Amino acid sequence: MPFESYAWPIPDAEVQAALVAAYQDGSWGKYDGPNCRNLESALRELNLVEHAFLCSSGTIAVELALRGLKVGPGDEVILAGYDFPGNFRAVEAVGAKPVLVDFQENTWSLDVAQIPLAVSSQTKAVIASHLHGSLVDMRTLMTVSQKQGLAIVEDACQAPGALVQGKLAGSWGDVGVHSFGGSKLLTAGRGGAIVTRREDVIQRIKVFSERGNQAFPLSELQAAAILPQIPKLASRNEVRWQNVNRLIQAVDGQSVFQPLPLPTNGDIPAFYKLGWLLVPSLRASTDADAEQIRQGLVHTLQQHGLPFDTGFRGFARRTTQRCRVVNELPNCRKAACSTLLMHHPVLLQSPEVIDQIAAAMQELAVR
Ligand SMILES: Cc1ncc(COP(=O)(O)O)c(C=O)c1O
Structure with a gap:
């Protein structure tokens, strides 16, 4: 679509x-x-x-x-x-x-x-x-x-x-x-x-x-x-927040796009980018495989006009001359090769558009 x-x-x-x-x-x-x-x-x-x-x-x-x-x-x-x-x-x-x-x-x-x-x-x-x-x-x-x-x-x-x-x-x-x-x-x-x-x-x-x-x-x-x-920021953040909730609920049940855990303590996040972890990338045996799977899906998502991109590369591979690393950074490593980001302008659209996006994500998830 x-x-x-x-x-x-x-x-x-x-x-x-x-x-x-x-x-x-x-x-x-x-x-x-x-x-x-x-x-x-x-x-x-x-x-x-x-x-x-x-x-x-x-x-x-x-x-x-x-x-x-x-x-x-x-x-x-x-x-x-x-x-x-x-x-x-x-x-x-x-x-x-x-x-x-x-x-x-x-x-x-x-x-x-x-x-x-x-x-x-x-x-x-x-x-x-x-x-x-x-x-x-x-x-x-x-x-x-x-x-x-x-x-x-x-x-x-x-x-x-x-x-x-x-x-x-x-x-x-x-x-x-x-x-x-x-x-x-x-x-x-x-x-x-x-x-x-x-x-x-x-x-x-x-x-x-x-x-x-x-x-x-x-x-x-x-x-x-x-x-x-x-003066418009709070109300726009509220619309984005409602739409994020709607989208995450609507894609519930598929096993490809893992949403971020939403706060239950009254926090109101702001969404410049909405992060997702890509489950097939999380399950890949190497970082290279994870990145390749993600690249393929981002390409497909973009071909369908869905506003997704990859996240940051992360710093876990930087040399110890440049930084000191505490433990193995497993979660940052996962994020570096499994993050998908949805860009925010779509989150100001109507609930109907959000539902269409959710339906397109569901459809791609079962392919
Ligand atoms: C977390 C974070 N910090 C800093 C910046 C830098 O902002 P600017 O693009 O205005 O230099 C960005 C930009 O995307 C960012 O995402």
């Missing part, structure tokens, strides 16, 4: 009006203007934090967060063995060494129980990413990290507006990181932001970024485009 491709960003008259207004008031051509200031204050209010700093991408925001926390050469940073590739690179960019821990089984969430096993005298921080609809157990992570004296960078680039144990994703950690990249739930094509309660962190980030001019800026025009999307 052919599906139309669901474009992103979707038409939004308020974004258009904000861009026209930025043209008319001249702010589009200014270094500093009201739109960036208003976006910073919206992010502060939303996250209940004292400081927000705008920058050019989520990728640089992670690096700035580490710099703000004074992570540098000789230090170690814990992160999951499967994450956005730029997060590993950000640790290296500040001169520190990544320490890889596993996911909780059948999720894309760092296993907090691994943290005490990973810590050495050099470990300074943890990067906790909310990935593919999974949410990290932030309350436990904060307790464990405080005990170990570790700072937390909470990467909410894939989960803006998600509610994690009663607080907004990104607002738990010492530093929260957001992306406004072209495919993201809040988009300006490019862009990022940092939120924090820590004055020392924001001062270090400002000093590092100020080079006679802002080195990693977000423009007035980008801020103008993001602002009207913020």
Whole structure:
């Protein structure tokens, strides 16, 4: 069954009006203007934090967060063995060494129980990413990290507006990181932001970024485009959440697409990508076989117009010169060769479209 491709960003008259207004008031051509200031204050209010700093991408925001926390050469940073590739690179960019821990089984969430096993005298921080609809157990992570004296960078680039144990994703950690990249739930094509309660962190980030001019800026025009999307985020997340529930229920009973376990504690995930584990890949005897099976299915899914792709490659195969690995990372290894991702625009469609997608997935699953 052919599906139309669901474009992103979707038409939004308020974004258009904000861009026209930025043209008319001249702010589009200014270094500093009201739109960036208003976006910073919206992010502060939303996250209940004292400081927000705008920058050019989520990728640089992670690096700035580490710099703000004074992570540098000789230090170690814990992160999951499967994450956005730029997060590993950000640790290296500040001169520190990544320490890889596993996911909780059948999720894309760092296993907090691994943290005490990973810590050495050099470990300074943890990067906790909310990935593919999974949410990290932030309350436990904060307790464990405080005990170990570790700072937390909470990467909410894939989960803006998600509610994690009663607080907004990104607002738990010492530093929260957001992306406004072209495919993201809040988009300006490019862009990022940092939120924090820590004055020392924001001062270090400002000093590092100020080079006679802002080195990693977000423009007035980008801020103008993001602002009207913020009040719509919660209701759009709610629609995506309803549709994810509907889809997962509708494909129940087949044995090819394994959904992520949905939270039962009142958490509301946000879905930039909806993760699935591909069961035939999980059962393959080698990683190469698993990847080949997945590649074949992704090809078929895409031919049927279903918005699926593969996940990240993960870091489990990186050399021990580049990182320290805690245990064998079985769940991250599985994720690296068995993850399928459904891109979010389809999750704003009507229940009928969701049912059609579920039917197409069921049909492909029994072939
Ligand atoms: C978890 C995570 N962190 C950081 C980023 C980087 O964001 P950006 O694309 O704005 O550089 C991404 C982008 O996909 C991401 O998924």
